[in-house]
Amino acid sequence: MRITLLTDFGTADGYVGAMKGVIAAIAPAALIDDISHEVPAADINSAAQTLSRYFFLYPVGSVHVVVVDPGVGSARRALAARLDDRVVVAPDNGILTIVLAKAQDAAVHVIANRAFMRETVSPTFHGRDIFAPCAAHLAAGLSLKDVGPPINDPVKLSMPRAVAEADGMRGEVIHVDRFGNLITNIPGELARGSVVHLNGREIGHVRHTYADVAAGTAVALIGSEDSLEIAVRGGNAAETLGAGIGAEVSTQIPG
């Protein structure tokens, strides 16, 4: 059984280590894969996107732990869900929005059964005391229904959607990755063949890959998640083009 971890904890404080120790004590044979602990602190939107990049690639039966949890200790619920036969535990703060939207079938439960939490639950560290033990028990065979009752109203983030215009699409940058690539909310299949503008500046036609332009040149292409992306070959588009999350992007089919 394989359990993945995505948090905004960093690693140096040992909080992630504490979660791993709890998992190892309950499920000694579990393979634990770090996804990241470098999500920007409390950035639920960013974590939701990151989760969507690996969740469905993992095989059925995988258990995913996601703890970006600025509301820890408040009334926000803790969730355990099964989406297309993969399990995820996470705070009910919208972090599951994208994977819920993509899943063919979904069952979402509240984590309520104290039997699967640590004996003492700190109001500030549910990663260690609720999510890690719950994930380990689920990986070890616990049935989702034994975790707590089903719900049908998990919190959803409202995400900006690209809109159709007379001659193309209008959307925005929704993520800047480590390389400075600007990832937009315009679906790739709607962008193909278009000319792209970023904040009113022409980037050019949608190309196939970085190498289709000269080094240092901006390029629009369909990224690895099938959405329109703006990059600078061998460079950092966010810095070079002075654009970040929310920057306006439009596509026009040449007339």
Added chain:
Amino acid sequence: MRITLLTDFGTADGYVGAMKGVIAAIAPAALIDDISHEVPAADINSAAQTLSRYFFLYPVGSVHVVVVDPGVGSARRALAARLDDRVVVAPDNGILTIVLAKAQDAAVHVIANRAFMRETVSPTFHGRDIFAPCAAHLAAGLSLKDVGPPINDPVKLSMPRAVAEADGMRGEVIHVDRFGNLITNIPGELARGSVVHLNGREIGHVRHTYADVAAGTAVALIGSEDSLEIAVRGGNAAETLGAGIGAEVSTQIPG
């Protein structure tokens, strides 16, 4: 068998990779859990605290490797210890101070047997040449006594302790975590019900969790390690309050 790694090596140079390769060659089935490689360089005190946050949560039989080792190559000893049936290997520089104090039973040995080191031992990389192979052999079943002779004088860090005053406790900030939370050396059970001051500035009563105050407001609470902690809800207390390690914290039971 499960082996954890805590170092200040970063990952990019491949030093951690070298340790993992040595472990894998000796104990091919070992599950290797990264705790962190981002301990501030040579910060023994910080590493000692980090270690204490996960050490006892891991199941008995786990093997923990800790290499924050500014004295590598000097006369400092290399240690292998069993604390409450968990094993740890580390330089003898005080890094075990907290876990030694918390353990019910402890046996500490010097790593002296060349049979369990790499054939050539670099004077600057004992992580690869002494600690990793020793940990792998211990995980694979080697008896602690075969590593080297027992000692009873491991190096201990002197750690600031909170002191009782007429109306409460006086202590200090001993750690700032990734979120900017200020973790103090005042035990939680002695702080409950108190009013807290940080550097003479009133923070307020000890609360249950972040959500008990408004966003952006400072809050004192009992942290996940059962010590008094000062946070800013949705913010960074270290930055907002201009405080760090060594800042004075006091608690007063209202008269």
Added chain:
Amino acid sequence: MRITLLTDFGTADGYVGAMKGVIAAIAPAALIDDISHEVPAADINSAAQTLSRYFFLYPVGSVHVVVVDPGVGSARRALAARLDDRVVVAPDNGILTIVLAKAQDAAVHVIANRAFMRETVSPTFHGRDIFAPCAAHLAAGLSLKDVGPPINDPVKLSMPRAVAEADGMRGEVIHVDRFGNLITNIPGELARGSVVHLNGREIGHVRHTYADVAAGTAVALIGSEDSLEIAVRGGNAAETLGAGIGAEVSTQIPG
């Protein structure tokens, strides 16, 4: 079976998570060891050095994935190689230069067989769509020859070599590690007994270890990879001495 990952992806975007998910789906029992995802973006030279620090320490049968790939989507080939019975997959951009030079026997193939790639191959993410699935299949028993045809002209980096002079060696700094240690291309066995200069400034005799000089003092020694290294005890040589990659280093055997 054990698979290691070295990339310049960072972790926060979930690209590494995507690679791990692909591997887990093909080889569910694979142990996945992170080496690093913090290689400086597109720094092939740095990655080649990092790879050489762990590659041969891992046991035979290990599968290593290296994706630092600024040429992704261009005509550059994708390689799978067996070097001394360890397997590595990587772009054909020189990243294997050092391990190829060190290997006793090597077979290098181009990854060409679409059966072992993801069904759709993104032109910008071969880590997920080509390298990860290929590595997982190889770890699961696929024969290297079934990946694609052998080649004998993998791209090699030209690396600066130290040269012999009348009274010693002249070389340069080729890596600065996390601690600010300056690692040179002068072989340790040729430096022993020498007096070392860095950018014309005398560092002193080659010593055994950091502790042979006072705190804060520069010291030359033979590093853990058997090359000449310049450090500052308890400090950061790169900062203190104002030197980085390319800085001139010379050794003189005292007359």
